[in-house]
Every structure is written in structure tokens, then in C-alpha cells.
Amino acid sequence: MNIRSTTNKNRFMQGKEERIRKKWYYQLLLSYLPVFFIATSIIVIISFVGVRLTIGNEAKRVNEVATTQMLKNIDDALRSIDHLILKEILNNVAFDKFFDLSKETDKYLDSLEMSDRIRNIIHATPLIDSLYLYRFRDQIVLTRDERIAIEQFQDKDFLAKLLQNQQQSKWSDLREVTETNVVTNETITRKVLTLTSKVPTISGELGLIVVNVRPYAIQSMIDQMANSSYSLLDFVDKNNTTIASVRDAALPQEDRLANQTHSFTIRSSYTGWSLHSSINNSEVYGFSSAIYYGYFAFWIAAIAAGAYWIYLITRRNYKPVEALMGRLEKYKSEKSLQLLGSDKRGEFDYIEHALDHLIDRFDYQQRHVEEHVKLRQRKLLLDLLEGNFVDRNDEIVKNMLEEQGQACVIVVEIDAYEHFVELYNKHDQYLLRFVVENVCYEVSQEHGIQVWAEWVEGHQLAVLFQSRESASQVEATSWKLSQWVQDNLDFTVTIGIGSPAKSMGEVSGSYERALAAIKMKFKFGRNRVIRFNDLPETEEELIVQPKVLKMIAQSFRQGDTEWSRKLLDFVNQTTEAHAAKENVQHILQLLLFSMDREMSEVASELRAIWKKRLLRLNEGLDTHETEIELSQFYCSELNEAYEDIKQHKDEKSHTALMHRIKEHIDKEYIDPDLTLARLGEVFQINSSYLSRTFKEEIGMNVTDYIVVSRMEKAKQLLKDTQEAVQDISVQVGYTYTMSFIRVFKKTTGLTPGEYRRLSAEA
Numbered sequence: 001m002n003i004r005s006t007t008n009k010n011r012f013m014q015g016k017e018e019r020i021r022k023k024w025y026y027q028l029l030l031s032y033l034p035v036f037f038i039a040t041s042i043i044v045i046i047s048f049v050g051v052r053l054t055i056g057n058e059a060k061r062v063n064e065v066a067t068t069q070m071l072k073n074i075d076d077a078l079r080s081i082d083h084l085i086l087k088e089i090l091n092n093v094a095f096d097k098f099f100d101l102s103k104e105t106d107k108y109l110d111s112l113e114m115s116d117r118i119r120n121i122i123h124a125t126p127l128i129d130s131l132y133l134y135r136f137r138d139q140i141v142l143t144r145d146e147r148i149a150i151e152q153f154q155d156k157d158f159l160a161k162l163l164q165n166q167q168q169s170k171w172s173d174l175r176e177v178t179e180t181n182v183v184t185n186e187t188i189t190r191k192v193l194t195l196t197s198k199v200p201t202i203s204g205e206l207g208l209i210v211v212n213v214r215p216y217a218i219q220s221m222i223d224q225m226a227n228s229s230y231s232l233l234d235f236v237d238k239n240n241t242t243i244a245s246v247r248d249a250a251l252p253q254e255d256r257l258a259n260q261t262h263s264f265t266i267r268s269s270y271t272g273w274s275l276h277s278s279i280n281n282s283e284v285y286g287f288s289s290a291i292y293y294g295y296f297a298f299w300i301a302a303i304a305a306g307a308y309w310i311y312l313i314t315r316r317n318y319k320p321v322e323a324l325m326g327r328l329e330k331y332k333s334e335k336s337l338q339l340l341g342s343d344k345r346g347e348f349d350y351i352e353h354a355l356d357h358l359i360d361r362f363d364y365q366q367r368h369v370e371e372h373v374k375l376r377q378r379k380l381l382l383d384l385l386e387g388n389f390v391d392r393n394d395e396i397v398k399n400m401l402e403e404q405g406q407a408c409v410i411v412v413e414i415d416a417y418e419h420f421v422e423l424y425n426k427h428d429q430y431l432l433r434f435v436v437e438n439v440c441y442e443v444s445q446e447h448g449i450q451v452w453a454e455w456v457e458g459h460q461l462a463v464l465f466q467s468r469e470s471a472s473q474v475e476a477t478s479w480k481l482s483q484w485v486q487d488n489l490d491f492t493v494t495i496g497i498g499s500p501a502k503s504m505g506e507v508s509g510s511y512e513r514a515l516a517a518i519k520m521k522f523k524f525g526r527n528r529v530i531r532f533n534d535l536p537e538t539e540e541e542l543i544v545q546p547k548v549l550k551m552i553a554q555s556f557r558q559g560d561t562e563w564s565r566k567l568l569d570f571v572n573q574t575t576e577a578h579a580a581k582e583n584v585q586h587i588l589q590l591l592l593f594s595m596d597r598e599m600s601e602v603a604s605e606l607r608a609i610w611k612k613r614l615l616r617l618n619e620g621l622d623t624h625e626t627e628i629e630l631s632q633f634y635c636s637e638l639n640e641a642y643e644d645i646k647q648h649k650d651e652k653s654h655t656a657l658m659h660r661i662k663e664h665i666d667k668e669y670i671d672p673d674l675t676l677a678r679l680g681e682v683f684q685i686n687s688s689y690l691s692r693t694f695k696e697e698i699g700m701n702v703t704d705y706i707v708v709s710r711m712e713k714a715k716q717l718l719k720d721t722q723e724a725v726q727d728i729s730v731q732v733g734y735t736y737t738m739s740f741i742r743v744f745k746k747t748t749g750l751t752p753g754e755y756r757r758l759s760a761e762a
Contacts, residue, residue, distance in 0.1 A: 036306055044299045051295075059279050063231060064264050067277040070225050074218060074235070075270045077127060078195070082170065084125065085197045085209055092117065098142065099135055099199050099206040111147045118144040129192050129214040130179065133199075134159055135207040154178045159208070162196060171195055171271045173237035177212060191215055193243065219244035234276040243273065381454045384504065385409065385462055385511040408465045408474045409498040409510040411518050412436065412481070415526040416625065417459040420491055429458075436485060436493065437461060443480045447473045460518075462511065478529045492527035494518065499532055522581040525626045549591050553598040556642060567638060571631045585621050588634060592617055595638075606645050613641035657683065658694050662705070669709045672735050676702045706733075711747045714740070718756045725752045 089095055094117050096103045097110040104110055114133065122128050122144060132143040132155075139150040141159075150156050155177055172194040180187045192212035198204025218235065226233050226246045233246040263278040414420055414436075424432065437453050440463055444451040452464040465474045478495045485493050496517030498510035513532040520530050552570060555563040570591070574584055592614065599610040617637050624630040661679055668674055679702060680687040695701045700708070710732040717728045729740035745751050750758070 033307060033310060036310060037303065040299070040303055040306065044295075048295070060264070063277055063279050066226075066231070067233070067264055067275055068266055070222065070233075071266050071268055071275045073225065074221060074275075075268050077218075077221065078171065078213070079270060081125060081127060081195060081211060081213065082197070084121070085195070085211060086201060088117075088121070089197065089199055089201060089209070095133075095199070098133060101137065108147075111142055114142055115144055115147075118142070127213050127217045129190070129212045129217075130177075131209070131211050133207060133209055136205070137207075154180065155210075158194070159210070162208070169238075169272050170197065171273075173239050174215060174241045174243055193218075193237075215243050222246055232278045236274055236276065238272045240274075378454050381452055381462070381464065382456065384464065384507045385456070386508060406467065407501045407504075407507055407510065408467075409501070409507060409514045410463045410465065410474065410478055411496045411498075411511075411514040412440065412461040412463060413494050413496070413518050413521070414459040415492045415494055415521075418623065420459070423490075432489065432491075433461070435489070436481075439484055440481055443477050443484065446480075447477050449473055449477060462514075464507065475529065475531065482527060482529055486527060494521045494526055495529045496520075497529065497531045519581065521625060522584075522627050525628065546590075546594075549594040550598075552591065553595040556595055556638070557598045557601070563642060564639060567635060571635055574627075574631065581627070584627060584630070588621065588630070606648060609644050609648065610641060613637055613644075657685075661690070661694060661702075665702075665706055665709055669706065669713060670731060670733050672733050674706055674733060707743060707747065710734070711744060714744060714752070715748070715755065718752055719759045728752070 093103075094110065094114045097105060098114045118131050118133075122131055130143070132141055134141050134150070141148050141150055141153045150159065153159075158172075158175070158177070174191055174193060176189055177192050177194075178187060178189045193215060195211040195213065197209040197211070199206045199209060222233060222235060222244050223246065231246060233244075234242055235244040236242050263276065265274055265276045267274045421429070433455055437455070440453050440461070441451055444465065448467070450466040452466075454462055456462045465477070467473055474497060478497060482493055482495055485491070496514045496519075498512070498514030498517065501507045501510040517530040517532045517535060520535055521528065524530055548570065552563070552566050555566055574587060596610070596614060599607055617634065620630070620633050620637070624633055661683060664679070664682070665674065671678075676687050676691055680690050683690070691701050694705070714728055714732045717723060717731060721728075723731075725741070726737045729737045732740070734740035734743070741751060744755070748755060
């Protein structure tokens with residue numbers, strides 16, 4: 001009895017564990033499949049809509065292009081008839097004999113010849129249904145078959161209406177015309193489109209040529225160009241009467257209207273008729289239905305395959321989790337009350353509780369250790385660089401310093417640090433410093449050099465190199481670090497290399513020499529690697545005589561043209577000397593002091609210009625890191641100040657002169673030799689200076705003003721006098737009349753004769 005009870009209990013527990021394991025498996029599986037179904041359905045729907053919209057838009061574009069081309073072809077065909085008639089009017093002698101009485105030889109023979117020509121034209125042009133000529137002087141109409149008076153002509157009403165209304169377009173709307181066959185005496189009524197041409201083509205005083213075109217010929221053209229299965233077309237005149245159309249005859253009218261979409265209408269600028277087109281939906285979208293069905297079947301198959309794939313992957317990947325869940329369930333049944341306080345909490349609660357506790361303890365200890373080690377490393381390196389006592393038995397010192405080999409300190413300085421601070425926020429600055437430090441470690445490891453680096457200032461990274469090899473590796477590593485920063489970041493660095501240190505006590509001296517090398521960036525420039533050993537042993541002291549500074553300042557104040565050369569000589573002398581930055585700044589301050597003292601004696605407005613530049617010069621003393629940048633800045637600012645002062649002086653002197661030259665032009669415009677060069681000789685000034693200054697003062701250059709002055713006088717003479725154009729051209733300074741006419745038309749848009757006529761009419 002006990003054995004059977006125990007067996008049943010074991011089976012119950014195994015079944016319970018199996019259900020628990022399967023429960024999470026089904027939850028995991030059902031969490032993936034809905035997302036998969038929804039995502040794929042959305043993609044398929046979007047694809048369906050996209051394909052349909054694409055097909056519709058492309059069909060609309062093709063319909064518009066085809067309709068436009070179709071109307072162009074129709075217009076070209078009709079225009080060819082118009083050109084043919086125009087060519088006959090201009091070139092055919094028979095037309096001249098019929099219409100022009102002075103050229104008539106025999107009116108009956110001429111009419112017979114003209115009728116033959118009409119039949120030839122109709123025969124050669126399939127679009128033409130009929131053609132006849134109407135002569136005004138004797139009211140005679142000539143067709144291909146007869147010569148008849150207007151009163152007996154069957155189309156006389158159209159001619160009368162045409163002469164009465166004087167229609168603007170050459171082409172009439174669709175109309176009915178009645179014609180009697182002279183052989184069979186049969187009367188036929190049909191619809192035609194009529195082209196009317198005047199004879200002659202401009203005045204139309206001799207008569208008219210009337211050409212009737214068959215609408216079914218246009219219908220035939222459209223049928224050849226259009227496909228009724230895809231396009232529905234309606235070609236109408238200005239009264240919206242259908243001339244020709246293309247429709248699907250197999251469909252009733254209401255079905256044709258229901259299937260139309262993407263309507264497009266274009267109007268001919270030549271005839272005034274319009275072509276309406278639309279697309280047959282059933283044909284355009286019927287083609288895509290097969291694609292839709294195939295796409296839908298593929299989608300069903302893809303979803304089924306994807307769902308089965310998810311099932312297999314989930315089943316395979318869940319096996320380790322299933323084993324873990326079984327062990328947790330077994331352990332939980334024994335210890336859950338002790339660990340969690342209640343057996344109602346799930347397995348993942350237990351896992352989460354244990355992992356959170358473990359991770360929190362590990363993170364706390366790790367952060368504590370890293371912060372402590374980093375602070376101690378920074379403190380020890382600073383002590384080494386400053387020459388303070390360092391315990392060699394310290395564990396960190398043992399790890400960071402090698403017992404053998406030699407050390408060397410380099411200083412990596414960020415160039416243009418003020419710009420760096422303005423360009424990047426605090427977080428980005430920290431990140432970029434971290435990048436530079438890491439790159440320093442990486443390139444050093446490539447050369448087998450042990451590195452100890454810390455940021456001693458916001459813009460300076462102190463690096464202690466230790467190597468058993470030659471010290472040249474330090475320079476090679478420094479160049480590689482500098483090149484990497486230049487290629488990959490938006491700023492550059494300058495590196496100063498100190499002298500080698502054979503012991504720990506000599507590290508501070510190497511650091512001081514590295515700082516001295518960095519200071520020479522002022523002389524050598526940015527983005528360089530500067531070795532202390534390359535520096536001159538003694539610093540050259542720059543001495544400048546006060547009289548040199550005073551001479552430059554006086555030349556500046558007096559506006560001497562040699563001022564710029566003297567300043568450049570002074571700057572070159574300063575640059576060539578191996579002087580420290582502080583010495584160069586002091587010399588430049590002395591120069592500014594001398595110039596300011598000289599400028600204190602000038603007029604107040606000139607002194608205001610100088611003071612504005614002086615403020616910028618003083619501010620630029622500390623903002624430029626290199627000597628060449630500082631020198632270029634000073635030369636540029638002082639030259640601009642010189643030009644501003646010179647311009648202010650010139651503005652006071654040349655205004656009156658320019659107005660005198662303007663008055664001279666107004667008086668002497670009659671002189672044919674009045675040119676820019678002649679004015680320069682008269683007033684003894686340079687022609688280019690005269691042209692530039694005259695435009696600044698008057699608003700136009702000298703040559704244009706001479707032309708304007710002469711044209712104004714010419715317009716006055718044309719309006720107030722009846723003198724010949726040749727005489728007026730001489731009076732306004734033009735020897736050749738054609739030159740005057742050409743300039744007058746270019747200036748006013750009219751010839752002198754047209755201007756005089758319009759002025760008289762006004």
C-alpha cells in the first residue's frame with residue numbers, strides 16, 4: 001500500500017514539473033507568433049497599397065504623355081494642310097491668275113487650270129475632303145468641279161457668316177456641309193472641319209481659300225495611335241462637340257463611365273480643340289490582379305514557413321531553459337519558504353532576486369576598487385612629475401614602472417583650446433580627451449612601450465614613456481599619435497618631448513623640458529612634434545630701437561605709402577629671431593603704444609577709427625598660439641586700419657571733384673572725343689581711380705553717364721524739333737549716325753524714328 005502511494009505521488013510530482021516546464025515554453029512561443037503575424041501583415045498591406053498606387057501613378061503619367069503626343073500629331077497633320085495652302089498661295093501661279101485681275105490671261109482657262117490644281121491637292125492630301133476658292137471682286141466660287149456665283153453656291157451661308165464675324169481662329173468647329181455631285185446630281189450632307197485662309201495671307205483683300213477636312217480621317221489617326229482597351233478618348237471642338245472618340249464598344253455606357261479614372265484634358269493652342277482622355281480601370285488594374293493573387297499566396301506560404309521556423313527555433317533554444325526551470329522548481333519546493341517567504345512567487349522572481357543581489361554587490365566593489373586605483377595612479381604620477389617623494393614599494397608603482405630601461409615624459413597639448421571649448425560641450429570634451437588618451441596607449445603598445453598617462457590640465461596630457469629600447473621610439477610614437485588625431489578628429493595636437501630620464505628622480509626634469517618644448521609651439525606652429533633637444537641652448541632676446549617704432553608709427557599717421565613695407569620688415573625681423581612668446585608680445589605692445597601716441601594728434605573721427613582697431617589688436621595678443629598667426633593678424637588689422645583712415649580722408653577730397661567732372665560731362669557731351677581717358681587728362685587723375693570713384697559717388701560709371709547724358713539730350717531734340725536724325729546725332733556727340741541709332745535703341749528699346757512718332761502721338 002505504501003509503495004503504490006509513493007509511486008502515485010512521484011507520478012503526480014513529475015506531471016506537475018512537466019506542466020510547469022511546458023507552461024513557459026508555450027508563453028515564450030505565443031509571445032513571438034502574434035508579433036510575427038502582425039508585422040508581416042502590415043508589411044504586406046503596405047506593399048499592396050504601394051504597388052497599386054505606383055501602377056496608378058505610372059498609368060496616369062503614361063496617359064498624359066500619350067495624350068499630349070497624340071494631340072501634337074493631330075495638330076501637325078492639320079498644320080501641314082495650313083502650310084500647304086500657304087505654300088500654294090505664295091508659289092503657285094494658277095492662284096495668282098485666279099485672284100489677281102492684273103495677272104489674269106483667260107478667265108475660263110485660268111479657272112480650269114485652278115480646278116485641276118484643286119483636284120491634285122485633294123488627291124495628294126487624304127485628310128482633305130473638299131476645297132474651294134472664293135473671289136471677292138466678282139463673288140465667284142471655284143471648286144474642283146465647277147465655277148459658280150456665290151448666290152448659287154450651297155455653302156454661301158458659311159461664307160457670309162465668316163465674312164460677317166471675322167473669326168479669330170483659322171479652323172472652324174464641326175459643321176455640316178451640303179454638296180451636289182455635278183455628274184450624278186446627288187446631294188450629300190456630311191460633317192466637316194473647315195480651314196479658312198486669306199488671300200493675300202495678311203490683308204485678305206482678294207478672297208478666301210476654304211478647305212474642308214474629313215472628321216473620320218482624324219478618327220482614323222486616333223484609332224491608329226490609341227488602344228481602346230486601355231484608354232478612353234474624346235476629341236471635341238470649342239463647342240464641346242465630339243469630332244472623334246475612342247471607347248470600349250463592348251461595355252455599356254454606364255460601365256464605361258464607372259471604369260474611367262485619371263482623366264486628363266489638353267487644349268490645342270493651334271485649333272482651340274480639346275482632347276479628353278481617361279484610363280480604363282479594368283484593364284490597368286486587371287493586370288495587377290494576377291500579381292496580387294500570386295503575392296497573397298506567397299505571403300500565406302511565407303507566414304506558414306516563418307511560423308514553423310519560429311516553432312523549431314523556440315523548441316531548440318528552450319531546452320537549456322527547460323532544464324534550468326526543472327532544477328529551480330525542485331529546489332524551490334524545498335527552500336522557497338526560507339528564501340522568498342511564500343511559495344506563490346514565480347521561478348523568475350527567485351532568479352531575479354538572486355541575480356540583482358549578486359550584481360549589486362559586484363558593481364559596488366568594482367567601482368570602489370577602480371576609483372581608488374585611478375585616484376592613486378593620478379596622485380603618484382603627479383608626484384613623479386613634480387619631483388615629490390614616491391615609495392617604490394607601493395604596489396601601483398611596481399606595476400606602472402619598470403626596473404630597467406629609461407623613461408621619457410611627453411606633453412600632448414590640444415591646439416586652439418579656446419575654440420575646442422566653444423565647439424564642444426562638457427560631455428563631448430571629456431569623451432574626446434578619453435579618445436586621445438586611449439589612442440596614446442594603443443600606439444605605444446604597438447611599439448612595445450609602457451605608458452602612464454594623466455590629464456594634468458584641461459588641454460595638456462602628461463605621458464610617461466618607459467622603454468628598454470632606443471629613445472627614438474618615443475618620437476615615432478608621438479608622430480603616430482599626432483597623425484591619428486589629425487586624420488580622425490576635428491582638432492590637432494602638438495607634442496613636446498622631454499629629455500630621457502635614467503632614474504625615477506630625473507622624471508621631473510624630463511617633464512619640465514617637455515613643457516619648455518611645448519612653449520616653442522609659438523615659434524614652430526601647431527600640429528608638430530617638438531623635441532627639447534632641438535631647441536636652441538640660449539633664448540635670443542629681441543631688442544628693437546624706439547626710433548624704429550616711432551618711424552613706423554609716423555609713417556602710419558602721415559599716410560606714407562611706404563608704411564606697409566616698413567611694417568613688413570619689422571614683422572620679418574621679429575619672426576626671424578628665436579624669441580619667446582612673452583618677448584614678442586612685449587615688442588608688439590610697444591609698437592601699439594607708439595602708434596597710439598602718434599594717432600592722439602589726428603582728428604577725432606580718425607582717432608575713433610584707430611581706437612576701434614586698437615581694441616581688437618590688444619584682444620588678439622593672447623588669442624593666437626603661433627607667431628605666424630599673431631604676425632598675420634597684426635599686419636592684417638593694421639593695414640585695414642590704414643585703409644579705413646585713408647578712405648575717410650579720400651572721401652572728403654574727391655566728392656567735389658566728381659561733381660565737377662559730372663558738370664563737365666553735362667556741358668561737353670557734344671564732344672565726340674569725350675571719353676574716360678580724355679577726362680583723366682583734363683582733370684589730371686588716373687583713369688581707373690576716376691572710374692571707380694565716380695561710380696561710388698554718382699552711382700554709375702563714367703562711360704554710362706556720358707551715354708545717359710547724350711541720350712537725354714537726343715530725346716529732347718527728337719520731341720521738340722523736326723531736325724533729321726543725322727543732325728541730332730552730331731549735336732549729341734556721335735560722328736556716325738548708325739552708332740547713334742544703335743546706342744539709342746539699346747538704351748530706350750526704340751529707334752529714334754519710333755521714339756519721335758510715339759512722342760508725337762502722346
